[in-house]
Amino acid sequence: MIRLIAFLVYMMGYLVYSLPTLTKMKKLNPEMPVSERDQLIHQTPNKWSSTIMKITGSTVEVKGQEFLPDGPVVFVCNHEGDFDIPVLLASINKPFGFISKVEVKKAPIISSWMEVMNCVFIDRKDRRSAVQSIRDGVEKLKNGHSIVIFPEGTRSKGGPIGEFKAGGLRLAKDAGVPIVPIGIKGTADIFEKNNRLVRPANVQINICQPIEHEKIVAKDMKDIAADVRKIIIESFEKERIAS
Template sequence: MLRLIACFLYMGGYLVWSMPKLSKVKKLPADLELGERKRRIFETPKNWSKTFLALTGSQVEVQGLNNIPKGPVLFASNHEGDFDIPVLIGAIDKPFGFISKIEVKKVPILSSWMEAIDCIFIDRKNREKAADSIFTGVDLLTKGNSLLIFPEGTRSKGGPVGRFKAGGFRLAKDSGVPIVPISVTGTADVFEKNGRLVKPAKIKVIISEPIYSWQYKDKDLIAIADDVRDKILRSRDEKRIAS
Protein backbone atom coordinates (compact mmCIF):
# COMPACT_ATOMS: atom_id res chain seq x y z
CA MET A 1 0.00 0.00 0.00
CA LEU A 2 2.84 2.42 0.83
CA ARG A 3 4.39 1.99 -2.63
CA LEU A 4 1.02 2.67 -4.25
CA ILE A 5 0.55 5.85 -2.21
CA ALA A 6 4.13 6.97 -2.96
CA CYS A 7 3.65 6.42 -6.70
CA PHE A 8 0.41 8.38 -6.89
CA LEU A 9 1.71 11.22 -4.70
CA TYR A 10 4.82 11.43 -6.86
CA MET A 11 2.81 11.42 -10.08
CA GLY A 12 0.53 14.22 -8.93
CA GLY A 13 3.32 16.22 -7.35
CA TYR A 14 5.59 15.89 -10.36
CA LEU A 15 2.89 17.05 -12.73
CA VAL A 16 2.37 20.22 -10.70
CA TRP A 17 6.14 20.74 -10.32
CA SER A 18 6.61 20.30 -14.10
CA MET A 19 4.25 23.12 -15.08
CA PRO A 20 7.03 25.73 -15.48
CA LYS A 21 8.98 23.26 -17.65
CA LEU A 22 5.87 22.63 -19.72
CA SER A 23 5.54 26.37 -20.26
CA LYS A 24 9.18 26.56 -21.37
CA VAL A 25 8.97 23.75 -23.91
CA LYS A 26 5.87 25.32 -25.42
CA LYS A 27 7.97 28.43 -26.08
CA LEU A 28 10.89 26.65 -27.77
CA PRO A 29 12.00 28.52 -30.92
CA ALA A 30 10.16 27.48 -34.05
CA ASP A 31 13.45 27.18 -35.96
CA LEU A 32 14.99 24.75 -33.44
CA GLU A 33 16.20 21.54 -35.09
CA LEU A 34 13.58 18.79 -34.72
CA GLY A 35 15.84 16.29 -32.97
CA GLU A 36 16.96 18.83 -30.39
CA ARG A 37 13.41 20.03 -29.85
CA LYS A 38 12.19 16.49 -29.22
CA ARG A 39 15.11 15.76 -26.90
CA ARG A 40 14.41 18.81 -24.75
CA ILE A 41 10.70 18.06 -24.51
CA PHE A 42 11.20 14.35 -23.83
CA GLU A 43 13.74 14.96 -21.06
CA THR A 44 11.11 15.75 -18.42
CA PRO A 45 8.84 12.71 -19.10
CA LYS A 46 11.95 10.48 -19.13
CA ASN A 47 13.14 11.78 -15.75
CA TRP A 48 9.63 11.28 -14.38
CA SER A 49 9.41 7.70 -15.62
CA LYS A 50 12.77 6.64 -14.18
CA THR A 51 11.96 7.95 -10.69
CA PHE A 52 8.42 6.61 -10.89
CA LEU A 53 9.71 3.10 -11.62
CA ALA A 54 12.36 3.40 -8.91
CA LEU A 55 9.54 4.01 -6.41
CA THR A 56 8.02 0.65 -7.37
CA GLY A 57 11.30 -1.10 -6.52
CA SER A 58 11.28 -2.78 -9.94
CA GLN A 59 14.29 -3.72 -12.07
CA VAL A 60 14.14 -3.04 -15.80
CA GLU A 61 16.32 -5.00 -18.22
CA VAL A 62 16.52 -3.61 -21.75
CA GLN A 63 17.89 -5.50 -24.75
CA GLY A 64 18.27 -4.44 -28.37
CA LEU A 65 18.59 -0.66 -28.15
CA ASN A 66 21.03 -0.93 -31.06
CA ASN A 67 18.15 -2.23 -33.21
CA ILE A 68 16.47 1.18 -33.26
CA PRO A 69 17.34 2.87 -36.58
CA LYS A 70 17.93 6.56 -37.04
CA GLY A 71 15.02 8.68 -38.18
CA PRO A 72 11.32 8.27 -37.47
CA VAL A 73 9.97 4.82 -36.60
CA LEU A 74 6.73 3.19 -35.55
CA PHE A 75 7.28 1.26 -32.32
CA ALA A 76 4.79 -1.59 -31.88
CA SER A 77 4.63 -3.22 -28.45
CA ASN A 78 2.49 -5.78 -26.68
CA HIS A 79 0.46 -4.28 -23.84
CA GLU A 80 0.75 -5.98 -20.45
CA GLY A 81 -0.33 -3.25 -18.09
CA ASP A 82 -0.58 0.36 -16.99
CA PHE A 83 3.16 0.53 -16.33
CA ASP A 84 4.13 -0.18 -19.97
CA ILE A 85 4.24 3.51 -20.88
CA PRO A 86 6.58 4.69 -18.08
CA VAL A 87 8.79 1.64 -18.68
CA LEU A 88 9.12 2.37 -22.40
CA ILE A 89 9.61 6.12 -21.93
CA GLY A 90 12.46 5.34 -19.54
CA ALA A 91 13.93 2.53 -21.65
CA ILE A 92 13.96 4.08 -25.14
CA ASP A 93 16.30 6.96 -25.86
CA LYS A 94 14.54 8.02 -29.07
CA PRO A 95 11.71 10.48 -28.24
CA PHE A 96 8.27 9.28 -29.26
CA GLY A 97 4.61 10.02 -28.87
CA PHE A 98 1.98 7.34 -28.50
CA ILE A 99 -1.63 6.57 -29.29
CA SER A 100 -3.97 7.11 -26.35
CA LYS A 101 -7.71 6.89 -25.82
CA ILE A 102 -9.53 10.22 -26.06
CA GLU A 103 -10.64 10.09 -22.41
CA VAL A 104 -7.09 10.81 -21.21
CA LYS A 105 -7.34 14.24 -22.83
CA LYS A 106 -9.52 15.31 -19.89
CA VAL A 107 -6.65 14.88 -17.39
CA PRO A 108 -5.09 18.32 -16.75
CA ILE A 109 -1.32 18.84 -17.14
CA LEU A 110 -0.78 15.19 -18.12
CA SER A 111 -2.68 15.67 -21.37
CA SER A 112 -0.69 18.85 -22.05
CA TRP A 113 2.58 16.94 -21.70
CA MET A 114 1.20 14.26 -23.98
CA GLU A 115 0.37 16.88 -26.58
CA ALA A 116 3.88 18.30 -26.17
CA ILE A 117 5.48 14.97 -27.09
CA ASP A 118 3.01 14.59 -30.00
CA CYS A 119 0.74 11.90 -28.63
CA ILE A 120 -2.44 11.21 -30.58
CA PHE A 121 -5.80 10.93 -28.85
CA ILE A 122 -8.09 8.54 -30.65
CA ASP A 123 -11.85 8.26 -30.29
CA ARG A 124 -12.55 4.59 -30.90
CA LYS A 125 -16.31 5.17 -30.80
CA ASN A 126 -16.20 7.54 -33.77
CA ARG A 127 -14.78 6.00 -36.95
CA GLU A 128 -14.48 9.30 -38.78
CA LYS A 129 -12.51 10.93 -35.96
CA ALA A 130 -10.41 7.78 -35.52
CA ALA A 131 -9.52 7.94 -39.22
CA ASP A 132 -8.53 11.60 -38.84
CA SER A 133 -6.24 10.58 -35.96
CA ILE A 134 -4.49 8.08 -38.23
CA PHE A 135 -3.96 10.82 -40.84
CA THR A 136 -2.48 13.03 -38.11
CA GLY A 137 -0.13 10.20 -37.10
CA VAL A 138 1.01 9.63 -40.69
CA ASP A 139 1.76 13.34 -40.99
CA LEU A 140 3.82 13.28 -37.77
CA LEU A 141 5.84 10.28 -38.94
CA THR A 142 6.40 11.82 -42.37
CA LYS A 143 7.76 14.96 -40.71
CA GLY A 144 10.31 12.98 -38.68
CA ASN A 145 8.51 12.15 -35.43
CA SER A 146 8.31 8.63 -33.95
CA LEU A 147 5.19 7.01 -32.53
CA LEU A 148 4.35 3.99 -30.36
CA ILE A 149 1.27 1.80 -30.71
CA PHE A 150 -0.14 -1.07 -28.66
CA PRO A 151 -1.82 -3.16 -31.39
CA GLU A 152 -3.59 -5.47 -28.91
CA GLY A 153 -5.82 -2.52 -28.12
CA THR A 154 -6.13 -3.47 -24.46
CA ARG A 155 -3.98 -4.77 -21.60
CA SER A 156 -3.32 -8.50 -21.39
CA LYS A 157 -2.67 -8.13 -17.63
CA GLY A 158 0.14 -10.65 -17.88
CA GLY A 159 -1.81 -13.17 -19.94
CA PRO A 160 -0.96 -14.40 -23.45
CA VAL A 161 -0.24 -11.75 -26.08
CA GLY A 162 -3.52 -11.07 -27.85
CA ARG A 163 -4.14 -10.89 -31.58
CA PHE A 164 -2.87 -7.61 -33.03
CA LYS A 165 -5.40 -5.26 -34.57
CA ALA A 166 -4.29 -4.20 -38.02
CA GLY A 167 -5.51 -0.59 -38.19
CA GLY A 168 -2.57 1.02 -36.38
CA PHE A 169 -0.13 -0.32 -38.96
CA ARG A 170 -1.69 2.05 -41.48
CA LEU A 171 0.62 4.59 -39.84
CA ALA A 172 3.66 2.74 -41.18
CA LYS A 173 2.11 1.69 -44.47
CA ASP A 174 1.24 5.27 -45.44
CA SER A 175 4.43 6.91 -44.14
CA GLY A 176 6.98 4.25 -45.09
CA VAL A 177 8.80 4.32 -41.75
CA PRO A 178 10.41 1.22 -40.21
CA ILE A 179 8.35 -0.78 -37.70
CA VAL A 180 10.23 -1.68 -34.50
CA PRO A 181 8.64 -4.59 -32.58
CA ILE A 182 8.97 -4.47 -28.78
CA SER A 183 8.28 -7.17 -26.21
CA VAL A 184 7.43 -6.07 -22.67
CA THR A 185 7.11 -8.59 -19.84
CA GLY A 186 6.71 -8.12 -16.10
CA THR A 187 4.79 -4.85 -15.93
CA ALA A 188 1.58 -6.62 -14.92
CA ASP A 189 3.51 -8.04 -11.97
CA VAL A 190 3.94 -4.48 -10.70
CA PHE A 191 0.25 -3.61 -10.55
CA GLU A 192 -2.45 -5.65 -12.27
CA LYS A 193 -1.64 -8.98 -10.62
CA ASN A 194 -1.51 -7.52 -7.10
CA GLY A 195 -5.08 -6.48 -6.48
CA ARG A 196 -4.07 -3.06 -7.85
CA LEU A 197 -1.33 -2.61 -5.27
CA VAL A 198 2.22 -1.77 -6.37
CA LYS A 199 4.95 -4.37 -5.84
CA PRO A 200 8.52 -4.74 -7.16
CA ALA A 201 8.94 -6.83 -10.30
CA LYS A 202 11.53 -7.86 -12.87
CA ILE A 203 10.64 -6.19 -16.14
CA LYS A 204 12.16 -7.10 -19.49
CA VAL A 205 12.07 -4.99 -22.63
CA ILE A 206 13.28 -6.69 -25.82
CA ILE A 207 13.64 -4.52 -28.93
CA SER A 208 13.71 -6.59 -32.11
CA GLU A 209 15.28 -5.73 -35.45
CA PRO A 210 13.19 -3.28 -37.46
CA ILE A 211 10.91 -4.26 -40.32
CA TYR A 212 11.60 -1.84 -43.18
CA SER A 213 9.10 -0.59 -45.73
CA TRP A 214 10.59 -2.70 -48.51
CA GLN A 215 9.81 -5.76 -46.38
CA TYR A 216 6.16 -4.92 -45.75
CA LYS A 217 5.04 -2.62 -48.58
CA ASP A 218 3.45 -5.44 -50.62
CA LYS A 219 1.62 -6.97 -47.62
CA ASP A 220 -1.83 -6.09 -46.35
CA LEU A 221 -2.31 -4.66 -42.87
CA ILE A 222 -3.42 -7.95 -41.32
CA ALA A 223 -0.29 -9.73 -42.58
CA ILE A 224 1.89 -6.91 -41.24
CA ALA A 225 0.20 -7.10 -37.84
CA ASP A 226 0.71 -10.88 -37.72
CA ASP A 227 4.38 -10.53 -38.72
CA VAL A 228 5.05 -7.99 -35.97
CA ARG A 229 3.29 -10.12 -33.34
CA ASP A 230 5.22 -13.22 -34.45
CA LYS A 231 8.50 -11.32 -34.17
CA ILE A 232 7.65 -10.24 -30.62
CA LEU A 233 6.77 -13.80 -29.63
CA ARG A 234 9.97 -15.17 -31.22
CA SER A 235 12.08 -12.65 -29.32
CA ARG A 236 10.57 -13.95 -26.07
CA ASP A 237 11.27 -17.56 -27.01
CA GLU A 238 14.85 -16.75 -27.97
CA LYS A 239 15.36 -14.94 -24.67
CA ARG A 240 13.91 -17.91 -22.76
CA ILE A 241 16.20 -20.40 -24.54
CA ALA A 242 19.26 -18.17 -24.00
CA SER A 243 18.48 -17.99 -20.29
Protein backbone atom coordinates in the same frame (compact mmCIF):
# COMPACT_ATOMS: atom_id res chain seq x y z
CA MET B 1 0.13 0.12 -0.06
CA ILE B 2 3.08 2.39 0.80
CA ARG B 3 4.50 2.11 -2.73
CA LEU B 4 1.09 2.92 -4.25
CA ILE B 5 0.71 6.01 -2.07
CA ALA B 6 4.28 7.12 -2.84
CA PHE B 7 3.64 6.60 -6.54
CA LEU B 8 0.43 8.66 -6.51
CA VAL B 9 1.94 11.47 -4.41
CA TYR B 10 5.04 11.67 -6.60
CA MET B 11 3.08 11.51 -9.85
CA MET B 12 0.77 14.37 -8.93
CA GLY B 13 3.46 16.44 -7.23
CA TYR B 14 5.87 16.17 -10.13
CA LEU B 15 3.20 17.09 -12.65
CA VAL B 16 2.57 20.36 -10.80
CA TYR B 17 6.33 20.90 -10.41
CA SER B 18 6.76 20.41 -14.17
CA LEU B 19 4.39 23.24 -15.17
CA PRO B 20 7.14 25.86 -15.73
CA THR B 21 9.07 23.38 -17.89
CA LEU B 22 5.89 22.56 -19.81
CA THR B 23 5.45 26.26 -20.57
CA LYS B 24 9.04 26.43 -21.86
CA MET B 25 8.52 23.36 -24.06
CA LYS B 26 5.45 24.94 -25.64
CA LYS B 27 7.55 28.00 -26.53
CA LEU B 28 10.46 26.13 -28.15
CA ASN B 29 11.60 27.60 -31.44
CA PRO B 30 9.63 25.81 -34.18
CA GLU B 31 12.67 26.14 -36.44
CA MET B 32 14.68 23.89 -34.11
CA PRO B 33 15.60 20.50 -35.67
CA VAL B 34 12.92 17.92 -34.82
CA SER B 35 15.34 15.45 -33.22
CA GLU B 36 16.79 18.16 -30.96
CA ARG B 37 13.37 19.49 -30.04
CA ASP B 38 11.99 16.03 -29.22
CA GLN B 39 15.05 15.20 -27.13
CA LEU B 40 14.55 18.33 -25.01
CA ILE B 41 10.87 17.56 -24.51
CA HIS B 42 11.66 13.91 -23.69
CA GLN B 43 13.91 14.80 -20.75
CA THR B 44 11.05 15.57 -18.34
CA PRO B 45 8.88 12.50 -19.11
CA ASN B 46 12.04 10.39 -18.95
CA LYS B 47 12.97 11.72 -15.51
CA TRP B 48 9.39 11.38 -14.25
CA SER B 49 9.12 7.80 -15.50
CA SER B 50 12.57 6.78 -14.24
CA THR B 51 11.70 7.93 -10.72
CA ILE B 52 8.34 6.16 -10.89
CA MET B 53 10.10 2.90 -11.72
CA LYS B 54 12.48 3.42 -8.80
CA ILE B 55 9.49 3.93 -6.49
CA THR B 56 8.03 0.60 -7.64
CA GLY B 57 11.33 -1.08 -6.73
CA SER B 58 11.35 -2.84 -10.08
CA THR B 59 14.32 -3.78 -12.23
CA VAL B 60 14.16 -3.17 -15.97
CA GLU B 61 16.40 -4.99 -18.45
CA VAL B 62 16.50 -3.59 -21.98
CA LYS B 63 17.90 -5.55 -24.90
CA GLY B 64 18.34 -4.33 -28.48
CA GLN B 65 18.98 -0.59 -28.12
CA GLU B 66 21.42 -1.04 -31.02
CA PHE B 67 18.46 -1.76 -33.30
CA LEU B 68 17.01 1.74 -32.88
CA PRO B 69 17.35 3.48 -36.28
CA ASP B 70 17.73 7.17 -36.94
CA GLY B 71 14.65 9.06 -38.00
CA PRO B 72 10.97 8.51 -37.21
CA VAL B 73 9.60 5.02 -36.59
CA VAL B 74 6.42 3.33 -35.45
CA PHE B 75 7.13 1.33 -32.30
CA VAL B 76 4.72 -1.60 -32.13
CA CYS B 77 4.43 -3.11 -28.63
CA ASN B 78 2.43 -5.71 -26.85
CA HIS B 79 0.39 -4.24 -23.99
CA GLU B 80 0.73 -5.91 -20.58
CA GLY B 81 -0.31 -3.22 -18.15
CA ASP B 82 -0.62 0.38 -17.02
CA PHE B 83 3.12 0.65 -16.41
CA ASP B 84 4.05 -0.05 -20.06
CA ILE B 85 4.29 3.65 -20.94
CA PRO B 86 6.43 4.68 -17.91
CA VAL B 87 8.73 1.71 -18.57
CA LEU B 88 9.18 2.68 -22.21
CA LEU B 89 9.65 6.39 -21.44
CA ALA B 90 12.31 5.52 -18.88
CA SER B 91 14.12 2.92 -21.01
CA ILE B 92 13.98 3.63 -24.75
CA ASN B 93 16.78 5.85 -26.02
CA LYS B 94 14.57 7.54 -28.60
CA PRO B 95 11.85 10.13 -27.91
CA PHE B 96 8.32 9.21 -28.91
CA GLY B 97 4.67 10.08 -28.60
CA PHE B 98 1.96 7.46 -28.48
CA ILE B 99 -1.61 6.72 -29.45
CA SER B 100 -3.97 7.26 -26.52
CA LYS B 101 -7.70 6.98 -25.98
CA VAL B 102 -9.41 10.36 -26.22
CA GLU B 103 -10.67 10.20 -22.62
CA VAL B 104 -7.12 10.96 -21.39
CA LYS B 105 -7.41 14.37 -23.01
CA LYS B 106 -9.55 15.42 -20.02
CA ALA B 107 -6.66 14.84 -17.58
CA PRO B 108 -5.06 18.18 -16.62
CA ILE B 109 -1.32 18.67 -17.14
CA ILE B 110 -0.83 15.08 -18.36
CA SER B 111 -2.76 15.79 -21.56
CA SER B 112 -0.77 19.01 -22.11
CA TRP B 113 2.50 17.08 -21.82
CA MET B 114 1.15 14.48 -24.22
CA GLU B 115 0.36 17.19 -26.75
CA VAL B 116 3.90 18.61 -26.68
CA MET B 117 5.23 15.03 -26.94
CA ASN B 118 3.24 14.67 -30.18
CA CYS B 119 0.86 12.03 -28.87
CA VAL B 120 -2.32 11.30 -30.82
CA PHE B 121 -5.72 11.04 -29.13
CA ILE B 122 -8.16 8.64 -30.76
CA ASP B 123 -11.88 8.12 -30.24
CA ARG B 124 -12.54 4.53 -31.29
CA LYS B 125 -16.30 5.04 -30.92
CA ASP B 126 -16.31 7.72 -33.65
CA ARG B 127 -15.06 6.24 -36.91
CA ARG B 128 -14.67 9.59 -38.69
CA SER B 129 -12.74 11.05 -35.77
CA ALA B 130 -10.58 7.91 -35.55
CA VAL B 131 -9.69 8.18 -39.24
CA GLN B 132 -8.67 11.80 -38.75
CA SER B 133 -6.53 10.81 -35.76
CA ILE B 134 -4.68 8.28 -37.90
CA ARG B 135 -4.07 11.00 -40.49
CA ASP B 136 -2.74 13.25 -37.73
CA GLY B 137 -0.40 10.44 -36.67
CA VAL B 138 0.86 10.01 -40.23
CA GLU B 139 1.55 13.74 -40.41
CA LYS B 140 3.53 13.66 -37.17
CA LEU B 141 5.64 10.77 -38.48
CA LYS B 142 6.27 12.60 -41.75
CA ASN B 143 7.40 15.59 -39.68
CA GLY B 144 10.02 13.42 -37.98
CA HIS B 145 8.35 12.30 -34.73
CA SER B 146 8.19 8.65 -33.60
CA ILE B 147 5.00 7.05 -32.26
CA VAL B 148 4.26 4.02 -30.08
CA ILE B 149 1.15 1.92 -30.72
CA PHE B 150 -0.33 -1.02 -28.80
CA PRO B 151 -2.23 -2.97 -31.48
CA GLU B 152 -3.82 -5.45 -29.05
CA GLY B 153 -6.15 -2.61 -28.11
CA THR B 154 -6.29 -3.69 -24.46
CA ARG B 155 -3.99 -4.90 -21.68
CA SER B 156 -3.19 -8.60 -21.51
CA LYS B 157 -2.53 -8.25 -17.75
CA GLY B 158 0.27 -10.78 -18.01
CA GLY B 159 -1.70 -13.30 -20.04
CA PRO B 160 -0.93 -14.46 -23.59
CA ILE B 161 -0.24 -11.73 -26.14
CA GLY B 162 -3.48 -11.03 -27.98
CA GLU B 163 -4.01 -10.66 -31.70
CA PHE B 164 -2.63 -7.49 -33.25
CA LYS B 165 -5.13 -5.28 -35.06
CA ALA B 166 -3.77 -4.06 -38.39
CA GLY B 167 -5.33 -0.58 -38.42
CA GLY B 168 -2.69 1.26 -36.39
CA LEU B 169 0.18 -0.32 -38.32
CA ARG B 170 -1.00 1.59 -41.39
CA LEU B 171 0.70 4.59 -39.82
CA ALA B 172 4.04 3.16 -40.89
CA LYS B 173 2.85 2.26 -44.38
CA ASP B 174 1.23 5.64 -45.07
CA ALA B 175 4.08 7.68 -43.53
CA GLY B 176 6.88 5.72 -45.21
CA VAL B 177 8.70 4.78 -41.99
CA PRO B 178 9.96 1.49 -40.47
CA ILE B 179 8.22 -0.54 -37.79
CA VAL B 180 10.25 -1.41 -34.69
CA PRO B 181 8.69 -4.30 -32.73
CA ILE B 182 9.10 -4.08 -28.94
CA GLY B 183 8.29 -6.87 -26.51
CA ILE B 184 7.34 -6.01 -22.93
CA LYS B 185 7.18 -8.61 -20.17
CA GLY B 186 6.65 -8.14 -16.44
CA THR B 187 4.79 -4.82 -16.11
CA ALA B 188 1.57 -6.59 -15.08
CA ASP B 189 3.51 -7.97 -12.11
CA ILE B 190 3.94 -4.39 -10.85
CA PHE B 191 0.22 -3.57 -10.65
CA GLU B 192 -2.44 -5.65 -12.41
CA LYS B 193 -1.61 -8.94 -10.67
CA ASN B 194 -1.48 -7.39 -7.18
CA ASN B 195 -5.08 -6.34 -6.56
CA ARG B 196 -4.09 -2.90 -7.86
CA LEU B 197 -1.25 -2.46 -5.40
CA VAL B 198 2.25 -1.50 -6.58
CA ARG B 199 4.94 -4.12 -5.99
CA PRO B 200 8.49 -4.71 -7.32
CA ALA B 201 8.86 -6.79 -10.46
CA ASN B 202 11.44 -7.82 -13.02
CA VAL B 203 10.62 -6.21 -16.36
CA GLN B 204 12.10 -7.25 -19.69
CA ILE B 205 12.06 -5.07 -22.81
CA ASN B 206 13.15 -6.59 -26.11
CA ILE B 207 13.76 -4.12 -28.94
CA CYS B 208 13.70 -6.15 -32.15
CA GLN B 209 15.17 -5.48 -35.58
CA PRO B 210 13.21 -2.94 -37.62
CA ILE B 211 10.93 -3.95 -40.46
CA GLU B 212 11.84 -1.64 -43.30
CA HIS B 213 9.15 0.26 -45.18
CA GLU B 214 9.83 -1.63 -48.41
CA LYS B 215 8.79 -4.89 -46.72
CA ILE B 216 5.72 -3.26 -45.18
CA VAL B 217 4.27 -2.04 -48.49
CA ALA B 218 4.95 -5.43 -50.13
CA LYS B 219 2.56 -7.31 -47.83
CA ASP B 220 -1.01 -7.13 -46.60
CA MET B 221 -1.27 -5.19 -43.32
CA LYS B 222 -2.94 -8.11 -41.57
CA ASP B 223 0.08 -10.23 -42.45
CA ILE B 224 2.42 -7.50 -41.17
CA ALA B 225 0.47 -7.37 -37.90
CA ALA B 226 0.78 -11.14 -37.51
CA ASP B 227 4.50 -10.97 -38.38
CA VAL B 228 5.19 -8.30 -35.74
CA ARG B 229 3.31 -10.27 -33.09
CA LYS B 230 5.31 -13.38 -33.97
CA ILE B 231 8.61 -11.48 -33.77
CA ILE B 232 7.76 -10.24 -30.28
CA ILE B 233 6.66 -13.65 -29.02
CA GLU B 234 9.75 -15.33 -30.47
CA SER B 235 12.06 -12.76 -28.87
CA PHE B 236 11.01 -14.09 -25.45
CA GLU B 237 10.96 -17.74 -26.53
CA LYS B 238 14.57 -17.53 -27.72
CA GLU B 239 15.63 -16.20 -24.32
CA ARG B 240 13.72 -18.97 -22.52
CA ILE B 241 15.45 -21.65 -24.63
CA ALA B 242 18.85 -20.00 -24.18
CA SER B 243 18.45 -19.95 -20.40
